[in-house]
Each structure stands twice: as C-alpha cells, then as structure tokens.
Amino acid sequence: MIESKNFTFDKIIPFTLKNSKIRGRFVKLDNSISKILNRHNYVLPIALSLSEILSVSCCIGSLLKFNGNFIIQGSSKEILKTVLADYSSNGSIRAYASYDSKNFENKTLLGFDELMPKGHFAFTAIENKSNKRYQGIIPVQKGNFINSVYYYFKNSEQVNSEIVSFSNNYGKKFISAAILIQKTPSEILGESDDFNLFEEAKLFLNSLTKIELLSSDVSMEDILYKLFNSLDVRVQKEITVKDKCRCSASRVKNTLKQISEDELSKMTLPDGSIDIICEFCKKTTKLTKEYLVSIRN
Ligand SMILES: [Zn+2]
Structure with a gap:
C-alpha cells in the first residue's frame, strides 16, 4: 500500500519548459481558500466559482513584472452581482462575492453567462509604486469561468496561453488548483518548431484529470515533472500564498x-x-x- 503523504499547498510554483520557450505557473490553494470561504459561508456553487477565480488570479497575478495587485472582478445586475478575487505580489489573497441567495434553489449548475447575464469581467493590474492601472474589460462568456479567461487572453494580452483549473470541497475543506502555460517570444527555434512545442505542451496539460490535479497525495513538483517530463521542465522559487486582507x-x-x-x-x-x-x-x-x-x- 502506498502511504498517504498529505502535502499542504497554498503556493504558486513558477516553471519553464524547453529553455524558457514556454513559461508557466502552477497554483494550488487549500487552507487559504478554506479560511476565506468558511468566513463567508457562501452557497456551494458560488464558493467553488470564487475558488477558481482566485486560483486564476494567482496564476496571472504572479506573472506581473512589478510589485502590485492583480484583481479579477465580475459585475452584473442579475443573480451574481459581484465576484472579486485580489492577489498581491507578496502572496496575499482575498475575495468576496455578493449574490441573490433566493436564486440558488435548483440552480446549482449554472454557467457564468446565466449567473451574470450581460455582465462583465475586469482584469486589473495595479502597480504599487506608481499606482498605475492596466485594465482589460470583457463580456462574461458562456459556460465556465475559463472561457472568459481565454477571451481575455485573446483580446487583451494576445499571448498564446492554455490553462486548466479545477476546484472541489470535502465538507468545509476547499481545494482549488490551476496550471497556466504561455508561449514566450523565442529567437533560437523557428516559428513552426515553437508552434509544435506549444501544441505538445497543451496536449500534456489537457491530459491532466481533476482527480490528479487536486490530489493531496502528490507534491506539486511531482505533478509538473510527470506532466511535462519530455519538455525539460524547470521549477523556480515558489511563492507562498496566504489569506491576508489589505484593509487598514x-x-x-x-x-x-x-x-x-x-x-x-x-x-x-x-x-x-x-x-x-x-x-x-x-x-x-x-x-x-x-x-x-x-x-x-
Ligand atoms: Zn479586510
């Protein structure tokens, strides 16, 4: 029998593939989001959606080249009125949601377009030093949140990106994880080789199942090594994520x-x-x- 290791997470691991032709972020949150979500006691579909948005904000926010914050805020006039996930480059996260609870009877499996009809998502990076804001606003896309993230990447960042994200709960214990990979500009390899490389990395990433990604028995590093074994994966210094508010x-x-x-x-x-x-x-x-x-x- 394999002994259960029960790793603890709450960290972001930056990594590269094939001499930095591809860069990536792997985030896995457990105690931090459990604390945040149990403090608010949201209905389960909202709690799981917020977990996913927080994981994605950690992935994108940790790519910022300056000290600051990365905030994903969804707004609509309907069921889910506000959803907000805030990542600080020191690893602090916070989040909240406001919604009409009466609308959640029998509506546990709604897509974001149904939760937030005619709503939008704002992706905002704020630099601490200059207080400069960089913002991309997009309409909420059909289906799950990741569809809106792809729309944002396509229209605002224009960087070839692939992301997988899953969240789950066992009673009051929440777990959420996301892996993002992005193609970086390359000078050594030709464009077509780069294209094949990124397509290969995407295939590997999409082979990962929800159970594998959210497992507590495997370290995050081992998941990366197994997943991108043939692509020379290199992990960099991890960032610890903590449940910490910025209010003062x-x-x-x-x-x-x-x-x-x-x-x-x-x-x-x-x-x-x-x-x-x-x-x-x-x-x-x-x-x-x-x-x-x-x-x-
Ligand atoms: Zn606060």
Whole structure:
C-alpha cells in the first residue's frame, strides 16, 4: 500500500519548459481558500466559482513584472452581482462575492453567462509604486469561468496561453488548483518548431484529470515533472500564498473623509459611532463620534 503523504499547498510554483520557450505557473490553494470561504459561508456553487477565480488570479497575478495587485472582478445586475478575487505580489489573497441567495434553489449548475447575464469581467493590474492601472474589460462568456479567461487572453494580452483549473470541497475543506502555460517570444527555434512545442505542451496539460490535479497525495513538483517530463521542465522559487486582507485603519479614514454628510448619517449608529465591516475579511472597525468629528474637520 502506498502511504498517504498529505502535502499542504497554498503556493504558486513558477516553471519553464524547453529553455524558457514556454513559461508557466502552477497554483494550488487549500487552507487559504478554506479560511476565506468558511468566513463567508457562501452557497456551494458560488464558493467553488470564487475558488477558481482566485486560483486564476494567482496564476496571472504572479506573472506581473512589478510589485502590485492583480484583481479579477465580475459585475452584473442579475443573480451574481459581484465576484472579486485580489492577489498581491507578496502572496496575499482575498475575495468576496455578493449574490441573490433566493436564486440558488435548483440552480446549482449554472454557467457564468446565466449567473451574470450581460455582465462583465475586469482584469486589473495595479502597480504599487506608481499606482498605475492596466485594465482589460470583457463580456462574461458562456459556460465556465475559463472561457472568459481565454477571451481575455485573446483580446487583451494576445499571448498564446492554455490553462486548466479545477476546484472541489470535502465538507468545509476547499481545494482549488490551476496550471497556466504561455508561449514566450523565442529567437533560437523557428516559428513552426515553437508552434509544435506549444501544441505538445497543451496536449500534456489537457491530459491532466481533476482527480490528479487536486490530489493531496502528490507534491506539486511531482505533478509538473510527470506532466511535462519530455519538455525539460524547470521549477523556480515558489511563492507562498496566504489569506491576508489589505484593509487598514488609514484606508477607512481616507474613505470616511471623502463621503457626503448624507451618506455618513445613514451609516451612523444612535450613539454617533460607526461600525465599518470589511467586505473581504469581515473585520469590524468601530469609530467613535469624537474620532469621526476629528477626521472630518
Ligand atoms: Zn479586510
């Protein structure tokens, strides 16, 4: 009998194939997304969708060449109103969703086009230093989220990419993983050789089953070595992923400085104080009447 190793994950492994002709990212999240999803207690189809979006945001976000954030935000006026996954280049992730729960009776297997009719996804990279934003907005595509990701790659990034992603849960324990490969510009090999190489890598990637990708008994490195064995796979330094929010007292202060007196009065409790609850981490910050007066004058 093979002994169960039960690896823990929550990391992103950057890798290359064939002398960097192809670059890739392998992300696998377990404790981090379980903590995030159990804090919110979303219905299962939303929790699994959010897991997948988070994994994809880690894959694309970890390709950024600067320190910053990569955010995937879906918006629509219908069932799933907002879904947001935020990856920071230090490995912190956070996420939330808002939806009409009454719409989820008997609707567990809806595609994103049905969950978010006429909705859109915004893929945004924000550079910390300059606060510069790079954004691609696309209409929500039919079927699963990966179809929207392909639409984004085709229209915004224009890089030949292939991605597989799966999520699952065992009661309160969630697991989600994604592998992304992208063709990089090459000078040594001719275009046709490169084309065949990428097609071969795509075939290998698509042979991976959901059970293999989400297995807790195999290390991420072993999956990569097995999958791309003939393509000289090289793994680079991993990035640890953690459930960590970016909310802060100074951000709350700045927001409260800017909102109108009318909006502020709607939020104010009978004793003149305000409770600010972070949508992501659910942390409550209590601000006294005296403090509110001091920051708004
Ligand atoms: Zn927070």
